[in-house]
Amino acid sequence: MATLHDTETFEGESFPSPLAINHAIAADLIAVLVAVTAGEPRVLTIQDRRALPSGPFELEHRSLQSGLRAWVERQTKHPLGYVEQLYTFADKDRAGTGQRVVSISYLGLTREQPLAPEQEARWLGWYTFFPWEDHRDGPPAMIEAALVPRLEAWAAGALDPGVRQARTQRAAITFGLDGRPWNEELVLQRYELLYEARLIPEALRGAAPEGEGFTVPGRAMILDHRRILATGIARLRAKIKYHPVVFELMPETFTLLQLQRCVEALAGRLVHKQNFRRLIEAQELVEETGETAQDTGGRPAKLFRFRREVLAERAIVGTKLPISRA
Amino acid sequence: MATLHDTETFEGESFPSPLAINHAIAADLIAVLVAVTAGEPRVLTIQDRRALPSGPFELEHRSLQSGLRAWVERQTKHPLGYVEQLYTFADKDRAGTGQRVVSISYLGLTREQPLAPEQEARWLGWYTFFPWEDHRDGPPAMIEAALVPRLEAWAAGALDPGVRQARTQRAAITFGLDGRPWNEELVLQRYELLYEARLIPEALRGAAPEGEGFTVPGRAMILDHRRILATGIARLRAKIKYHPVVFELMPETFTLLQLQRCVEALAGRLVHKQNFRRLIEAQELVEETGETAQDTGGRPAKLFRFRREVLAERAIVGTKLPISRA
DNA sequence: CATGCTTATACTCCTAGTGAGCATTTCTGG
DNA sequence: CCAGAAATGCTCACTAGGAGTATAAGCATG
Numbered sequence: 001m002a003t004l005h006d007t008e009t010f011e012g013e014s015f016p017s018p019l020a021i022n023h024a025i026a027a028d029l030i031a032v033l034v035a036v037t038a039g040e041p042r043v044l045t046i047q048d049r050r051a052l053p054s055g056p057f058e059l060e061h062r063s064l065q066s067g068l069r070a071w072v073e074r075q076t077k078h079p080l081g082y083v084e085q086l087y088t089f090a091d092k093d094r095a096g097t098g099q100r101v102v103s104i105s106y107l108g109l110t111r112e113q114p115l116a117p118e119q120e121a122r123w124l125g126w127y128t129f130f131p132w133e134d135h136r137d138g139p140p141a142m143i144e145a146a147l148v149p150r151l152e153a154w155a156a157g158a159l160d161p162g163v164r165q166a167r168t169q170r171a172a173i174t175f176g177l178d179g180r181p182w183n184e185e186l187v188l189q190r191y192e193l194l195y196e197a198r199l200i201p202e203a204l205r206g207a208a209p210e211g212e213g214f215t216v217p218g219r220a221m222i223l224d225h226r227r228i229l230a231t232g233i234a235r236l237r238a239k240i241k242y243h244p245v246v247f248e249l250m251p252e253t254f255t256l257l258q259l260q261r262c263v264e265a266l267a268g269r270l271v272h273k274q275n276f277r278r279l280i281e282a283q284e285l286v287e288e289t290g291e292t293a294q295d296t297g298g299r300p301a302k303l304f305r306f307r308r309e310v311l312a313e314r315a316i317v318g319t320k321l322p323i324s325r326a
Numbered sequence: 327m328a329t330l331h332d333t334e335t336f337e338g339e340s341f342p343s344p345l346a347i348n349h350a351i352a353a354d355l356i357a358v359l360v361a362v363t364a365g366e367p368r369v370l371t372i373q374d375r376r377a378l379p380s381g382p383f384e385l386e387h388r389s390l391q392s393g394l395r396a397w398v399e400r401q402t403k404h405p406l407g408y409v410e411q412l413y414t415f416a417d418k419d420r421a422g423t424g425q426r427v428v429s430i431s432y433l434g435l436t437r438e439q440p441l442a443p444e445q446e447a448r449w450l451g452w453y454t455f456f457p458w459e460d461h462r463d464g465p466p467a468m469i470e471a472a473l474v475p476r477l478e479a480w481a482a483g484a485l486d487p488g489v490r491q492a493r494t495q496r497a498a499i500t501f502g503l504d505g506r507p508w509n510e511e512l513v514l515q516r517y518e519l520l521y522e523a524r525l526i527p528e529a530l531r532g533a534a535p536e537g538e539g540f541t542v543p544g545r546a547m548i549l550d551h552r553r554i555l556a557t558g559i560a561r562l563r564a565k566i567k568y569h570p571v572v573f574e575l576m577p578e579t580f581t582l583l584q585l586q587r588c589v590e591a592l593a594g595r596l597v598h599k600q601n602f603r604r605l606i607e608a609q610e611l612v613e614e615t616g617e618t619a620q621d622t623g624g625r626p627a628k629l630f631r632f633r634r635e636v637l638a639e640r641a642i643v644g645t646k647l648p649i650s651r652a
Numbered sequence: 653c654a655t656g657c658t659t660a661t662a663c664t665c666c667t668a669g670t671g672a673g674c675a676t677t678t679c680t681g682g
Numbered sequence: 683c684c685a686g687a688a689a690t691g692c693t694c695a696c697t698a699g700g701a702g703t704a705t706a707a708g709c710a711t712g
Contacts (some may be wrong), residue, residue, distance in 0.1 A: 027353070027416075027428055057416075064416045088414040088430050090353075090383075090390045102353060102428065104414050169638060257659075275700065277661080282698095298659025299707040312495060583688075601671065603690080608669095624688025625678040 029068050030054040030105040030225070032086065032232030033078070035112035035123065036249045039261045042112060042123040043229060044076065045221075049124050052225045054103070068106050076121065081248030082109040084239075086231050089224065107232045109248040126233060127268075128219045129226055132175075132190065133233070135182055135269045142217055143175060147194070150214060151175070154197035184267050187234035191227060202226060237267055244285055247306040255293050255301035256280065285310055355394050356380040356431040356551070358412065358558030359404070361438035361449065362575045365587045368438060368449040369555060370402065371547075375450050378551045380429070394432050402447065407574030408435040410565075412557050415550065433558045435574040452559060453594075454545050455552055458501075458516065459559070461508055461595045468543055469501060473520070476540060477501070480523035510593050513560035517553060528552060563593055570611055573632040581619050581627035582606065611636055 031053050033044040046053050055075070061067035069080050086105040112123055127134040132143050148171075155167035174190045176182035194216060195203045201220040204213050220226065240246050246263055260276050280286060286304040293301045357379050359370040372379050381401070387393035395406050412431040438449055453460040458469050474497075481493035500516045502508035520542060521529045527546040530539050546552065566572050572589055586602050606612060612630040619627045 064414070085413060087411060088390070090430070102430075104416070104428075166638060173640070255660090272700065272702095273659095274661080274663090274702090279699080294708080297709070298657080299661085299709090301660060312492060314499070581689090598671065598673095599688095600673085600690080600692090605670085620679085623680070624686080625680095625690080627689060 027057045027102045028054050030103045033108045035110050036262045036265050037112045039265050040125045041265045043126050045124050046121050051222045078110040078113050080108045080110050082245050105228045131218050133268050150199050185238050188230045191230040253289050253303040253305050353383045353428045354380050356429045359434045361436050362588045362591050363438040365591050366451045367591045369452050371450050372447050375448055377548045404436040404439050406434045406436050408571050431554045457544050459594050476525050511563050514556045517556040579615050579629040579631050
């Protein structure tokens with residue numbers, strides 16, 4: 001049928017009926033599957049650790065979400081505790097082939113299970129892909145050593161002084177330079193900045209021959225998979241602050257320090273122990289099991305379990321506007 | 327080509343290559359276009375106010391986002407100040423035809439412009455579709471009068487006492503019953519609750535013949551467009567709290583009260599005037615133009631303009647975890 | 653078995669943000 | 683001149699959350 005996006009008029013017919021089929025395209029699902037093991041955030045990868053698992057668009061399921069869940073659980077035997085749609089990518093030439101592919105990406109939280117050795121899938125720490133994102137021991141040295149000089153060169157390379165200033169400012173804000181605070185949620189912005197500055201191997205593909213140009217440490221992935229992973233990390237780092245999803249990554253029972261280490265692993269930065277406990281307990285997110293963990297290396301810690309009831313008891317709040325409660 | 331989602335094994339080949347085309351499906355874009363006119367939040371509709379504008383999946387553009395922007399601006403002559411992807415819907419039988427359609431929905435902010443009279447598109451206040459969402463004059467009477475009794479009946483209709491209790495609790499939380507606070511962000515949850523309770527005409531289609539069953543006030547839309555609209559409203563209500571997008575809905579210059587009325591219109595609730603001003607000025611989001619508006623009916627108000635620089639100066643923050651700044 | 657290391661747990665202090673109300677100023681319309 | 687409507691300025695009280703101190707309870711080791 002005729003599509004109308006060339007029509008310059010805007011009359012009755014100009015908006016096609018929502019029932020009309022406009023373009024047949026190809027679609028698939030891409031999953032960012034996250035677990036936290038031994039205090040490290042990890043993602044499931046395939047293809048020699050260079051790709052995120054992607055799968056068919058299943059037609060049988062009630063919803064995309066349930067389709068994704070069933071597919072992952074069948075393929076990996078990892079039950080998914082939490083699933084959330086991330087973003088739909090359909091940029092031109094994503095695949096580099098001229099082929100238009102729509103990829104609907106999802107974030108899934110799980111607990112790492114042993115993978116059969118013949119399987120191609122591997123769990124890998126996500127800081128392998130984003131070494132500049134782990135600030136648990138302070139800002140990684142590679143930021144000052146490798147990123148800053150190249151970002152400065154990139155900024156200086158702009159002809160227009162306004163652009164130069166804007167690039168410098170963007171780098172300073174996203175990477176927390178010049179005494180600015182580090183904002184762990186800007187994962188995607190940082191990746192995109194490095195991409196624009198052509199410091200990411202993925203950005204050089206097609207243009208320069210592989211191997212040319214200075215690139216920055218951090219494992220590359222195929223196509224735009226690293227961007228999708230960055231999107232997932234950013235979403236998760238934001239989410240843990242107002243929704244109790246961390247517990248989907250924890251074992252059934254855990255100590256408060258384990259919980260804290262898990263949050264820190266995801267956020268890539270440390271939190272104040274006493275305040276963390278105060279916050280968790282004030283919200284009544286957990287309850288004691290009555291047991292203690294003896295292998296802490298110090299005073300035994302009480303074991304806790306997530307109070308699943310809170311998911312029903314509460315709705316997510318979080319208000320920044322001066323809203324009257326009257 | 328063969329899809330692998332029936333395979334129960336998980337070996338090398340089980341994850342198809344991301345380049346593989348798994349299913350050819352139909353895709354379109356759906357836009358929630360919002361403006362605030364005369365203190366009322368409005369959305370652009372077509373098809374006798376029963377549908378959101380939807381359009382073709384454009385292949386020429388660099389990205390989905392730019393494709394949507396170009397399409398809307400060409401069709402409606404409304405420049406879009408802000409565009410954000412909402413959600414991708416592909417649930418089975420969304421269209422009711424068995425046809426699988428993927429709809430990528432977007433939220434766009436603009437300023438209402440006159441529409442040519444022959445155009446099918448119409449701006450309509452969004453509370454026409456969600457009369458229970460406007461709490462600017464206190465909770466609408468229709469909640470107590472029309473919603474609560476039917477939700478109670480629905481809850482009581484469950485055989486299992488646990489389900490009864492859960493339904494009652496959900497209704498109480500989402501609608502702020504039993505002295506609970508009203509949370510304006512739960513737009514989608516409220517709509518889905520009413521949908522599940524079969525109080526929404528859209529939920530009765532196909533099952534019961536049209537006209538049967540008690541439904542609740544509020545204009546219906548085709549397919550799942552009202553759900554998409556609810557998603558957009560919810561997203562916008564959340565967004566205005568931590569990102570300065572309201573200004574995309576305002577004229578070039580405005581008084582602080584106009585700005586406040588705009589926020590209140592979107593949030594569906596009132597804010598404390600003095601605190602609102604304090605917040606806006608503390609964040610240095612606006613600057614005085616030097617002029618005053620005389621037609622306020624009282625003391626003339628200073629006119630302000632949005633300081634666009636803040637978009638570059640700042641990154642969005644907002645932290646709820648006890649994160650150390652050291 | 654005393655000592656020191658490690659971790660858990662309990663309090664205290666301080667400050668920025670913010671909800672709420674009062675008071676004063678400056679306009680318009682009778 | 684007076685009432686009404688906003689705009690604008692200021693105070694107050696409370697809370698969340700950042701940071702530090704102090705104490706308790708285990709283990710390893712000489």
